[in-house]
Every structure is written in C-alpha cells, then in structure tokens.
Amino acid sequence: MSRMEHYFSTDWSALTTQDWAGLIITVLVFIGMLITFALALRPSKRKELEEQKHKILEDD
Amino acid sequence: MDTTAKPQYDNGVVKYLTVGAIVFLVLGTFLGTFAASQLAWPALNFDIAEITFARLRVMHTNTVIFAFGGMTLMATAFYTVQRTNGVKLWSNSMAWWTAILFTIGLLATVVTISLGMTTGKEYHEQEWPLAIAIAVVWTMYTFNFVMTIASRNKETHSHVYVSNWFFLGMMIAITYLYVVNGLAIPVSLFRSYSLFAGVQDAMIQWWWGHNAVGFFLTAGFLAIMYYFVPKQAQRPIYSYRLSVIHFWALMFGYVWLGAHHLQYTALPDWTGSLGAVISLAMIIPSWGGALNGMLTLSGAWDRLRTDYILRFLIISLAFYAMSTFEGPVMAAKTVNALSHYTDWTVGHVHSGALGWVAMVSIGALYHMVMKLWNTEMYSMQLINFHFWLATIGTVFYIVAMWVSGIMQGLMWRAYDEYGTLAYTFAESVAAMHPYYAMRAFGGLLFFTGAAVMLYNVVMTIRMANARASKPVEATA
Numbered sequence: 001m002s003r004m005e006h007y008f009s010t011d012w013s014a015l016t017t018q019d020w021a022g023l024i025i026t027v028l029v030f031i032g033m034l035i036t037f038a039l040a041l042r043p044s045k046r047k048e049l050e051e052q053k054h055k056i057l058e059d060d
Numbered sequence: 061m062d063t064t065a066k067p068q069y070d071n072g073v074v075k076y077l078t079v080g081a082i083v084f085l086v087l088g089t090f091l092g093t094f095a096a097s098q099l100a101w102p103a104l105n106f107d108i109a110e111i112t113f114a115r116l117r118v119m120h121t122n123t124v125i126f127a128f129g130g131m132t133l134m135a136t137a138f139y140t141v142q143r144t145n146g147v148k149l150w151s152n153s154m155a156w157w158t159a160i161l162f163t164i165g166l167l168a169t170v171v172t173i174s175l176g177m178t179t180g181k182e183y184h185e186q187e188w189p190l191a192i193a194i195a196v197v198w199t200m201y202t203f204n205f206v207m208t209i210a211s212r213n214k215e216t217h218s219h220v221y222v223s224n225w226f227f228l229g230m231m232i233a234i235t236y237l238y239v240v241n242g243l244a245i246p247v248s249l250f251r252s253y254s255l256f257a258g259v260q261d262a263m264i265q266w267w268w269g270h271n272a273v274g275f276f277l278t279a280g281f282l283a284i285m286y287y288f289v290p291k292q293a294q295r296p297i298y299s300y301r302l303s304v305i306h307f308w309a310l311m312f313g314y315v316w317l318g319a320h321h322l323q324y325t326a327l328p329d330w331t332g333s334l335g336a337v338i339s340l341a342m343i344i345p346s347w348g349g350a351l352n353g354m355l356t357l358s359g360a361w362d363r364l365r366t367d368y369i370l371r372f373l374i375i376s377l378a379f380y381a382m383s384t385f386e387g388p389v390m391a392a393k394t395v396n397a398l399s400h401y402t403d404w405t406v407g408h409v410h411s412g413a414l415g416w417v418a419m420v421s422i423g424a425l426y427h428m429v430m431k432l433w434n435t436e437m438y439s440m441q442l443i444n445f446h447f448w449l450a451t452i453g454t455v456f457y458i459v460a461m462w463v464s465g466i467m468q469g470l471m472w473r474a475y476d477e478y479g480t481l482a483y484t485f486a487e488s489v490a491a492m493h494p495y496y497a498m499r500a501f502g503g504l505l506f507f508t509g510a511a512v513m514l515y516n517v518v519m520t521i522r523m524a525n526a527r528a529s530k531p532v533e534a535t536a
Binding site: 029032033036037040041045046049050052053054055056057059060 | 069143144146219221222223287290291294295296297299300301303304305308309312431
C-alpha cells in the first residue's frame with residue numbers, strides 16, 4: 001500500500017452508528033452548501049437579488 | 061403637503077435597549093480594566109473575595125458579551141426588523157418584557173458570579189435557574205422577531221433583507237447551543253453538575269464556546285453591519301449576492317470549529333484537525349463579508365474624513381478581517397502548540413471583541429440614537445475623540461498581548477542543554493508585568509471612550525427632549 005493509499009484508507013467495518021451519522025450529516029451539509037451557492041450565484045438570479053440592496057435606503 | 065404615510069414603529073423598547081447597552085458598555089469595560097489592573101498589580105484585589113480576579117474576570121465577560129452585546133443585538137434586531145419589513149413589532153409588550161427580564165437576568169448573573177455561584181463552564185457560568193430564565197427570555201426575543209417578519213405585507217415586502225437572515229441564524233443557533241451545553245443535573249438551588257463528563261464535556265463546552273463567538277459575536281453583529289453600514293454610508297451594500305454567500309457559508313461552516321480549542325488534549329486527533337481545516341476554510345467567507353462591507357464605500361472613501369460614525373463601522377470591518385485571519389492561523393496545530401494557554405489567545409479575542417464587536421456596535425448605537433430621537437448628536441467632536449480613544453486603546457491592548465503571549469509560549473517551551481526547562485513558571489509571570497500594565501492602559505483608554513460616549517448620548521437625549529418640550533412657535 002502506497003503512502004497516499006495508507007493515508008486515505010478507511011476501515012469501513014469499524015465505523016460506529018455515530019460515525020455513520022456524522023459522516024452522512026457532513027456529506028449532506030456539503031451537498032446542501034453546494035446547492036445553496038449554485039442557487040445564489042446563477043446568472044438568472046443576479047438582477048433579482050441585487051435589486052434588494054437598494055430597498056433599505058428608503059425604509060425610514 | 062406630504063401625504064406619504066410614514067410607518068410608525070415601536071421605538072420605546074429600542075430606546076431603552078440602546079441606552080442600556082451603552083450603560084453596560086461602560087460597566088463592562090470598567091470591570092475589564094479593573095481585572096486587567098489586578099493582573100498587573102495584584103494588591104488591587106484588596107483581599108475581597110467578591111472582586112478577586114477569578115470572579116471579576118467572569119463578571120467582565122458576562123457584562124460585555126451578554127449584557128452589552130446582548131442588549132445591542134436586541135436593540136438593533138428590533139430596530140431593523142421593523143424597518144426592513146415595513147411593519148411594527150409583532151408584540152411591543154413582549155419586546156418590553158424581553159428587554160426588562162434580560163436586564164434583570166444579566167444583573168443577577170453578575171451578582172451571583174461575584175458571590176461565587178458558577179457552573180465553571182466558560183461563557184455559560186450562570187447556574188441552572190438563571191440559565192433557564194435566560195433561555196426563556198431568548199426564546200421570547202426569537203419568537204417576536206420571527207412573528208414580526210411573518211406579519212409583514214408580503215406584496216410590498218416579498219423579500220426578507222439579508223440582515224434578518226443573520227439575526228435569525230444567530231437566534232436559532234444560540235438557542236440550541238446554549239440549551240444543550242447547559243444540560244445539567246441540579247443538586248440544590250444554586251448548584252448543578254453538567255450532564256456530560258470528561259472529554260465529551262469539553263467538546264460540548266467548546267462546541268458552545270466557539271459558536272458563542274461564531275453566532276452571537278459574529279453572525280449577530282454581521283446583521284448589524286449589513287444594515288447600518290449601507291444606511292450610514294447612504295449607499296447600497298457592494299454585492300447582495302456576496303452577502304447571501306457569506307450568510308450560508310457562515311451557517312454551514314461555523315459549527316465545526318469548536319474542536320480547535322482542544323488541540324493536544326484527550327480529544328481524538330482527527331477532531332482537532334477537522335476544526336483547524338474548517339477554521340482555515342472560513343477565512344474565505346469572512347474576508348468576503350469584510351470586503352463586501354468595505355467596498356460599499358467604493359467611490360466615497362472621502363466620507364471617512366468627516367463621518368466619524370462611519371469610521372467606527374469601517375474600522376470594525378478591518379478588525380473583523382484581521383481577527384478572522386488570526387483565528388484560523390492560531391487553530392493550525394503548529395501555531396496552536398505555541399499560542400494555546402498564552403495571552404496571545406486573550407489578545408486575539410480582544411481584537412475581535414474590542415475592534416470588531418464593540419466598534420460595529422458603537423457605530424450602530426450612535427446611528428440609532430440620532431434616528432430614534434430625531435436629532436443631531438450633542439457633539440460630533442466627542443465622537444471623533446471616542447473613535448481615537450477606542451482605536452488606540454484596542455491597539456495597545458492587542459499589541460501588549462501579542463508580545464506577552466508569544467513570549468510566554470517561547471519561555472514555557474525553552475529547554476537548556478540538559479533537557480530541563482529553561483524558565484520556571486514564576487519567571488514567565490514576572491516577565492509579563494510590563495505587558496500587563498500596557499494592557500491595563502489600553503483598557504483604560506477604551507473605558508474612557510465608553511464613558512465619553514455615555515456622556516455624549518445622555519446630553520444628546522436631554523437636548524432632544526428639551527427641544528421636543530418647547531412650545532411650537534406660530535409660523536406666519
């Protein structure tokens with residue numbers, strides 16, 4: 001086993017329920033973050049979002 | 061004749077919280093300066109148990125973080141949620157109860173700590189009856205805020221402005237973090253034991269501890285930044301999309317960082333590595349947010365010459381950028397081996413607390429005083445004076461702690477040719493003295509600035525009230 005393989009190797013059978021819960025939550029959060037960033041940054045949303053920043057200048 | 065209907069907002073409770081926050085700023089910085097002076101000149105504890113450093117330091121942290129910071133967050137949240145949603149508070153009476161009970165709860169916290177009643181959990185020292193009371197008050201605050209947003213006119217205010225997102229994120233996160241970390245078994249009215257033990261207790265403690273920084277002292281005050289920087293600059297925020305990215309990155313990322321407080325302990329090594337890696341990753345959204353605030357002034361930087369309130373807001377962003385870079389660097393294991401348990405940590409905390417949190421709060425509080433009492437400030441020159449006292453005081457403080465902390469770290473790890481420690485602990489304490497005196501001086505400058513602010517605000521309110529009570533002269 002190369003050094004890199006050794007570094008990234010995982011004994012999946014040793015994972016406890018809590019380890020699995022943590023792993024799944026981490027992956028879901030990461031995917032959720034990617035989706036959120038994609039939604040916020042898509043070009044078609046730009047005008048709609050940037051318009052919001054002017055509104056507070058007239059709120060009082 | 062102007063027939064435009066101006067919305068009428070519930071300003072009374074915001075006024076109370078605004079003045080309350082400034083009073084607690086003065087009290088909290090006084091306690092901090094006193095505690096700092098005790099470290100330089102220990103005789104100042106006068107052998108009185110209630111004001112020994114161990115208690116005074118915790119009274120200081122609770123006063124500045126929860127009393128000053130909490131009241132600032134409540135004042136600004138109640139102020140901005142009404143204006144950004146074009147609606148009065150959902151329940152003005154609930155807001156008043158929240159404000160008054162919060163004040164009583166915080167005063168009771170400071171008194172009980174001075175009497176030696178503490179859980180011993182950092183930033184969560186209140187014993188269980190007070191902790192429950194504060195959690196209930198916090199829930200009232202959150203509920204009122206949410207219901208105010210929900211009661212807006214969805215046709216005229218379909219979008220909820222980003223400052224509300226940051227406030228809401230802060231409220232939700234602090235609720236569950238505070239409650240979980242506070243889970244304890246009471247054994248008497250003012251004594252309880254944590255539900256967690258050993259390294260699990262440490263992990264839960266710092267999951268709360270770092271997120272008190274991440275959500276209470278960062279997300280909440282970013283909400284303030286995203287509303288008050290554009291308002292004071294009279295320019296829209298540089299990029300709204302960047303503010304959305306900033307929000308989500310903070311919400312997804314911050315909760316992982318706590319483990320970096322426990323490097324080289326009984327906590328599994330990978331947990332500390334995860335905390336360090338995510339800490340380093342957080343530099344990107346943090347700097348994005350800081351730049352978003354600063355670039356709002358693009359093309360109008362000259363305003364900093366004349367607008368002293370804007371100066372507070374912008375320099376706070378410079379400190380925010382600096383401390384959100386310094387923090388992740390200190391989280392990295394190699395640096396942490398030197399910095400942990402030293403005064404460097406104290407310096408880092410205060411570059412965030414004084415430079416970022418207090419400065420952005422002060423800018424927002426000055427802004428609100430003028431708007432709420434519909435007046436100019438009693439003295440703009442005093443605001444300028446306050447700005448320099450606060451800035452120089454902060455710099456004195458953090459430079460003293462940087463030098464002191466790095467020196468401590470190096471002295472503690474120095475070995476002689478025989479492999480024994482080169483310095484005793486007492487020698488390292490003696491070497492700190494000049495820096496502790498310098499830190500106390502920096503704190504004194506900051507405290508003096510807070511006192512100047514209180515005087516200026518009181519005189520402004522008296523001036524506004526006197527003007528309001530004058531009979532209106534008949535006009536031709």
